[in-house]
Amino acid sequence: MHYHFIGIGGIGVGTLASLMIDKGHQVSGSDLKDSAMTAMLREKGAIVMIGHQAQNVQDADYVVYSSAVAAENPELKTARDRRIPVLRRAELLAQIMDNHVGITVAGAHGKTTTTSMVSHLLLDAGLNPTTAVGGILNGQSYNANLGGGTYFVAEVDESDGSFLYFNPQYSIITNIDFEHLDYYHTWDNIVKAYEKFVARTQPEGLLIGCGDDTRLKEILLKSNREYLTYGFSSVNDLHTESMQFVNNEQCYWEFECVFKNKKLPRFQLTIPGQHNILNAMACITLGLRLGIEPEIIRMSLKSFAGVKRRFQRKGTANDIQVFDDYGHHPTEIIATLKAAHSVKKSRLITVFQPHRYSRTKFLMEDFVKALSQTDTLILTDIYAASEEPIPGITSEVLLEKICRDGQKDAIYLKKEDIAAHLLRIVRPGDLVLTLGAGDIYRVGEDLFKELQKQPTGSK
Numbered sequence: 001m002h003y004h005f006i007g008i009g010g011i012g013v014g015t016l017a018s019l020m021i022d023k024g025h026q027v028s029g030s031d032l033k034d035s036a037m038t039a040m041l042r043e044k045g046a047i048v049m050i051g052h053q054a055q056n057v058q059d060a061d062y063v064v065y066s067s068a069v070a071a072e073n074p075e076l077k078t079a080r081d082r083r084i085p086v087l088r089r090a091e092l093l094a095q096i097m098d099n100h101v102g103i104t105v106a107g108a109h110g111k112t113t114t115t116s117m118v119s120h121l122l123l124d125a126g127l128n129p130t131t132a133v134g135g136i137l138n139g140q141s142y143n144a145n146l147g148g149g150t151y152f153v154a155e156v157d158e159s160d161g162s163f164l165y166f167n168p169q170y171s172i173i174t175n176i177d178f179e180h181l182d183y184y185h186t187w188d189n190i191v192k193a194y195e196k197f198v199a200r201t202q203p204e205g206l207l208i209g210c211g212d213d214t215r216l217k218e219i220l221l222k223s224n225r226e227y228l229t230y231g232f233s234s235v236n237d238l239h240t241e242s243m244q245f246v247n248n249e250q251c252y253w254e255f256e257c258v259f260k261n262k263k264l265p266r267f268q269l270t271i272p273g274q275h276n277i278l279n280a281m282a283c284i285t286l287g288l289r290l291g292i293e294p295e296i297i298r299m300s301l302k303s304f305a306g307v308k309r310r311f312q313r314k315g316t317a318n319d320i321q322v323f324d325d326y327g328h329h330p331t332e333i334i335a336t337l338k339a340a341h342s343v344k345k346s347r348l349i350t351v352f353q354p355h356r357y358s359r360t361k362f363l364m365e366d367f368v369k370a371l372s373q374t375d376t377l378i379l380t381d382i383y384a385a386s387e388e389p390i391p392g393i394t395s396e397v398l399l400e401k402i403c404r405d406g407q408k409d410a411i412y413l414k415k416e417d418i419a420a421h422l423l424r425i426v427r428p429g430d431l432v433l434t435l436g437a438g439d440i441y442r443v444g445e446d447l448f449k450e451l452q453k454q455p456t457g458s459k
Helices: 011-022 036-044 074-081 089-097 111-124 187-199 214-222 274-289 294-303 330-343 357-362 364-371 395-404 415-425 441-453
Strands: 002-006 026-031 047-050 062-065 086-088 101-106 130-132 151-155 170-173 206-210 226-231 238-248 251-259 267-269 312-317 320-325 348-352 376-379 410-412 431-435
Touching (some): 002 011, 002 074, 011 026, 011 036, 011 062, 011 130, 026 036, 036 047, 062 074, 062 089, 074 086, 086 089, 089 151, 101 111, 111 130, 111 151, 111 274, 111 294, 170 274, 187 214, 206 214, 206 274, 214 226, 226 274, 251 274, 267 274, 267 294, 274 330, 312 441, 330 364, 330 431, 348 415, 357 364, 364 395, 376 395, 376 415, 395 410, 415 441, 431 441
Parallel strands (some): 002 026, 002 062, 026 047, 101 151, 101 170, 130 151, 206 226, 226 238, 320 431, 348 376, 348 431, 376 410
Antiparallel strands (some): 238 251, 251 267, 312 320
């Protein structure tokens, strides 16, 4: 079959396109610009066109699109006019999963890392899963794998309600938060969506959720599905008994867990942040349920190198560390800044690019509190994604509130001016963190390139 993907350069759509190529289908697609994803897909045999035009659809049997594609997109309109079957990305992914034992990972935060950990574990255990992850593992060039085994591991998206297409055998839910308010608007709508998702887990299936999240725990308690909880609290089925921050090149955390009164081997993580211990615990819980030996789980977590744009170390030059993180919600920011403080030597300098006007508007006060937890703050313009500006919602307004709240060292800069400013102010021992779901990571990359050019000890 010929599948045409609109927005093929996006991580979610590109992942699916890669799987369809591996399954032997003809794949074409379009995007607004070239990227590492489009280059990889071309190398695999996809026909990728830059720009959205009606003629790109050609003789496609199916047209696939994401929620980011507007209804007036010329390719989408052409497909509907020609009565070519049109599928949302999640619909096609769910159709593929129907032929496997589905393992889905949902939640407001930690989905990509947890999905990656689970995929890594099943591969290490020799289960040969098919995987679809919304990020690329460090040290790898792929985020999709067509396996010959029975399991299909996929990250599913609650942002537009599309996770309700899935009927998994195993559902991991990392947490629930006040997020994607442009779609849900209220807490009640968010909770109802997760209740519907839980109900779509197969009757003989299993729910795995963070029991430390009170809203999620209530949903699990009300469900008529079997469930297991994990978390730091001892009331969970899997809980931590001890945690030790190590902070060396081979390991950041060591922790011990108890599963239903049985002590497990000591685990190690090479990625920082207590939130990643929770992600690992979701993976451990599933692994134990699937019958994977605890020692295999331990070795798999120890070798897990993390995901690109999730507190990713870009490099160190002149004793200045440069990290990047995708965090764009206040909860994620707090967790990331806590991790950054744990590994810094001197100052933490955070460069934040807000993502979406609607999120900035609804969570303005939460952003103020979250961003106060850095030594130095640089704000730049809001990354609009697909949104139109909202009057009165700007980074300058956010900065004013942050300064009024007591943050002394905070400024606003245009994105193109940030790297040069950082070069003037950084000194040995600093950790520079670029933060946001847009294109702010490029600032950190530019900074690191310039730092590498400087003689050792010049700062």
